[in-house]
Amino acid sequence: MRKKIKIGLFGYGCVGQGLYQVLSKTNGLKAEIKKICVKNRNKTRDLSSEIFTYDKNEILFDPEISVVVELIDDATAAFEIVKTALKNGKAVVTANKKMLAENLEEIYQLQQHHGKPVLYEGAVCGSIPILRNLEEYYDNDLLTGIEGIFNGSTNYILTKVFDEKKSYKDALRQAQELGFAETDPSLDVKGFDPKFKLAIAIAHTFGVFVKPENIVNIGIDKLSDLDLKFANERGYAIKLIARAFKKDNQVFGFVAPQFVETSDPLYQIRNEYNAVQVHSAFAEKQLFVGKGAGSYPTGSAVLSDISALSYDYAYEYKKLNQAHDLTFSNELVVEVFVRFDQRSDISINDFEEFYSGYASQGQHYMQGLVELEKLKAWAQNPSIGLIVAPQPQLQVIRQREQVEFAA
Amino acid sequence: MRKKIKIGLFGYGCVGQGLYQVLSKTNGLKAEIKKICVKNRNKTRDLSSEIFTYDKNEILFDPEISVVVELIDDATAAFEIVKTALKNGKAVVTANKKMLAENLEEIYQLQQHHGKPVLYEGAVCGSIPILRNLEEYYDNDLLTGIEGIFNGSTNYILTKVFDEKKSYKDALRQAQELGFAETDPSLDVKGFDPKFKLAIAIAHTFGVFVKPENIVNIGIDKLSDLDLKFANERGYAIKLIARAFKKDNQVFGFVAPQFVETSDPLYQIRNEYNAVQVHSAFAEKQLFVGKGAGSYPTGSAVLSDISALSYDYAYEYKKLNQAHDLTFSNELVVEVFVRFDQRSDISINDFEEFYSGYASQGQHYMQGLVELEKLKAWAQNPSIGLIVAPQPQLQVIRQREQVEFAA
Numbered sequence: 001m002r003k004k005i006k007i008g009l010f011g012y013g014c015v016g017q018g019l020y021q022v023l024s025k026t027n028g029l030k031a032e033i034k035k036i037c038v039k040n041r042n043k044t045r046d047l048s049s050e051i052f053t054y055d056k057n058e059i060l061f062d063p064e065i066s067v068v069v070e071l072i073d074d075a076t077a078a079f080e081i082v083k084t085a086l087k088n089g090k091a092v093v094t095a096n097k098k099m100l101a102e103n104l105e106e107i108y109q110l111q112q113h114h115g116k117p118v119l120y121e122g123a124v125c126g127s128i129p130i131l132r133n134l135e136e137y138y139d140n141d142l143l144t145g146i147e148g149i150f151n152g153s154t155n156y157i158l159t160k161v162f163d164e165k166k167s168y169k170d171a172l173r174q175a176q177e178l179g180f181a182e183t184d185p186s187l188d189v190k191g192f193d194p195k196f197k198l199a200i201a202i203a204h205t206f207g208v209f210v211k212p213e214n215i216v217n218i219g220i221d222k223l224s225d226l227d228l229k230f231a232n233e234r235g236y237a238i239k240l241i242a243r244a245f246k247k248d249n250q251v252f253g254f255v256a257p258q259f260v261e262t263s264d265p266l267y268q269i270r271n272e273y274n275a276v277q278v279h280s281a282f283a284e285k286q287l288f289v290g291k292g293a294g295s296y297p298t299g300s301a302v303l304s305d306i307s308a309l310s311y312d313y314a315y316e317y318k319k320l321n322q323a324h325d326l327t328f329s330n331e332l333v334v335e336v337f338v339r340f341d342q343r344s345d346i347s348i349n350d351f352e353e354f355y356s357g358y359a360s361q362g363q364h365y366m367q368g369l370v371e372l373e374k375l376k377a378w379a380q381n382p383s384i385g386l387i388v389a390p391q392p393q394l395q396v397i398r399q400r401e402q403v404e405f406a407a
Numbered sequence: 408m409r410k411k412i413k414i415g416l417f418g419y420g421c422v423g424q425g426l427y428q429v430l431s432k433t434n435g436l437k438a439e440i441k442k443i444c445v446k447n448r449n450k451t452r453d454l455s456s457e458i459f460t461y462d463k464n465e466i467l468f469d470p471e472i473s474v475v476v477e478l479i480d481d482a483t484a485a486f487e488i489v490k491t492a493l494k495n496g497k498a499v500v501t502a503n504k505k506m507l508a509e510n511l512e513e514i515y516q517l518q519q520h521h522g523k524p525v526l527y528e529g530a531v532c533g534s535i536p537i538l539r540n541l542e543e544y545y546d547n548d549l550l551t552g553i554e555g556i557f558n559g560s561t562n563y564i565l566t567k568v569f570d571e572k573k574s575y576k577d578a579l580r581q582a583q584e585l586g587f588a589e590t591d592p593s594l595d596v597k598g599f600d601p602k603f604k605l606a607i608a609i610a611h612t613f614g615v616f617v618k619p620e621n622i623v624n625i626g627i628d629k630l631s632d633l634d635l636k637f638a639n640e641r642g643y644a645i646k647l648i649a650r651a652f653k654k655d656n657q658v659f660g661f662v663a664p665q666f667v668e669t670s671d672p673l674y675q676i677r678n679e680y681n682a683v684q685v686h687s688a689f690a691e692k693q694l695f696v697g698k699g700a701g702s703y704p705t706g707s708a709v710l711s712d713i714s715a716l717s718y719d720y721a722y723e724y725k726k727l728n729q730a731h732d733l734t735f736s737n738e739l740v741v742e743v744f745v746r747f748d749q750r751s752d753i754s755i756n757d758f759e760e761f762y763s764g765y766a767s768q769g770q771h772y773m774q775g776l777v778e779l780e781k782l783k784a785w786a787q788n789p790s791i792g793l794i795v796a797p798q799p800q801l802q803v804i805r806q807r808e809q810v811e812f813a814a
Contacts, residue, residue: 129544129692137536139714140433217667283534283707286697307546
């Protein structure tokens with residue numbers, strides 16, 4: 001039966017405050033926050049001061065606390081908290097995607113070693129229970145791919161830019177004011193945040209650990225008015241899409257802006273909503289939609305993790321036992337639109353296959369198949385814009401054959 | 408660790424055949440069909456005859472078989488199979504929504520008594536893992552409601568009627584040919600099938616057992632060309648919506664066609680797709696979309712249940728322990744459009760609140776608030792058509808106050 005849980009909480013920002021409120025409202029869940037560790041001694045807070053501490057050891061070495069909920073920004077400090085908590089026999093709930101993505105294999109091993117679980121549903125796509133479903137429900141080797149909108153703030157920005165014809169700058173500022181965008185917006189707009197989430201999702205989809213630095217991320221920071229015009233003329237939206245898929249014994253994955261047709265279920269996903277589409281051989285496509293940014297969606301996922309701990313739930317990383325000889329690879333060719341001007345040095349020869357070219361307002365577009373490693377290099381060049389084609393062709397280089405995933 | 412499972416299968420229709428194929432393809436899942444019990448001795452089948460039996464006891468009394476998968480049509484026979492299997496210490500997977508809905512409380516008690524699980528994800532919304540998520544992820548008392556498109560064949564029909572301007576009759580025939588519609592289409596088009604699913608979902612959402620005969624179901628069988636014209640003029644779709652929600656200590660639920668605006672996420676759900684929207688105080692709305700009809704979607708859910716059994720998973724019916732004094736009630740007022748002709752005896756006095764009236768082609772429309780019990784009676788009258796208003800007002804009679812759910 002259900003255990004009574006005493007929680008030590010790190011961080012008392014929006015998510016932490018929402019969590020505190022909701023825990024006091026739910027009777028079903030027998031969980032109570034005993035101590036909250038915060039950094040800033042001078043901030044006024046809405047709870048009586050006895051519950052706060054500035055010393056992390058007051059939580060980490062309190063034998064009465066069985067669950068540590070970690071909701072701080074600093075990935076390095078967060079990892080230290082996770083390690084010490086596990087070592088001291090505590091379960092951990094965290095939503096720190098950067099920390100998780102960078103240390104997932106070690107966190108997996110620490111869980112095995114100390115026999116205590118780390119749950120992190122809140123780290124991937126906010127309120128959408130995607131990890132739990134990948135782990136528990138799609139627990140077989142029929143999964144072929146996942147793709148989706150993994151970042152709420154960039155989707156919010158893109159929605160405002162497309163639907164309300166706001167400027168990119170205004171839309172970003174509005175997203176930050178609403179608390180959807182990180183203080184450092186480059187994590188969002190350059191595609192790092194969805195990449196961290198994708199790295200975590202890949203482990204639970206395919207049982208492969210991949211370091212985020214090995215995943216190519218192309219952001220929306222270089223989108224131009226011409227791109228928007230181009231999209232509008234063709235009835236496309238632009239979405240920042242994270243995707244991963246399996247082909248034979250290789251797993252591929254990358255994050256990039258993409259033209260999306262109206263018939264694509266991701267076209268409809270607006271504002272701060274996230275969506276994940278799961279491809280499975282037998283169930284075909286399934287779509288999960290929910291709020292991906294903001295304190296409440298993350299808080300609700302954290303709450304479900306706490307609830308799961310009260311039933312001794314732990315990720316079993318079931319796919320790891322099925323993965324065998326799977327490896328992550330960037331040996332991929334992707335169908336893209338490349339926008340560039342005179343300063344850049346792009347020619348038809350850069351394309352594995354060249355489909356068409358346009359020129360407008362001193363800018364050139366070329367559409368065709370380009371190696372992912374080349375796209376990665378081009379992404380660093382400020383005079384080159386990259387947008388993946390709608391329903392893109394994706395070809396494994398070694399085999400030079402079309403991957404069915406995209407269809 | 409994962410157990411090796413020997414399965415006894417009842418029924419070898421589309422779902423059973425798909426299941427057999429996929430089980431032979433998945434290496435991760437150590438499950439094998441030992442015996443298949445079928446009825447018709449004269450049918451040619453694609454497997455060697457040794458695997459088939461016509462005697463149910465060959466499965467139910469085989470000590471080597473630990474899991475019975477029940478995929479037959481007949482609800483009464485299915486319930487007997489479930490009872491005997493549990494009594495003999497076997498776990499059960501079934502997708503028989505009628506059998507489940509009518510006997511759910513007893514099936515719950517039998518599971519407690521015999522200590523063996525019955526899993527039935529495939530019975531509710533095909534491939535969408537809604538029961539598992541309600542049971543495991545939304546495991547707290549913050550759930551306020553669920554609503555959605557629970558029947559793939561009627562959604563297919565409505566899509567064809569709206570998008571392709573097919574006649575209702577042609578669309579129904581096409582759905583049957585594609586295997587989406589039951590042999591007896593009245594189960595679908597009169598809203599019984601989604602009602603069975605709703606009854607099951609209510610148990611896992613709110614912890615309340617409600618007999619299907621206590622849930623009002625209004626079908627799409629009386630939709631007229633005028634209704635379609637009316638919807639088209641206003642830019643609405645018509646969807647057959649199942650919904651349930653909680654207000655204080657009462658749970659309400661019904662199935663009825665509804666006008667749906669383009670901004671409603673359910674508007675986009677087309678063809679045989681199903682969708683479930685979960686309302687929760689903290690996570691707000693979350694949408695699950697997947698194929699709801701056809702053999703593969705159901706088969707994939709059955710497969711996931713088999714997989715879960717290999718890890719000793721069982722529904723804990725967690726909400727039952729939280730439900731306390733919740734009861735199901737039909738004491739509700741619903742905002743509807745009522746279409747009627749001279750033969751029917753409807754007046755403004757039938758409305759709790761009357762909003763507006765129209766007349767066209769000898770037909771009358773009245774829009775307003777009507778008691779659910781009255782709608783139930785009207786649903787039997789062939790000269791009265793009923794369609795719930797978009798984002799309908801829903802008022803609890805006892806309290807006469809607006810329920811927030813609809814917003």
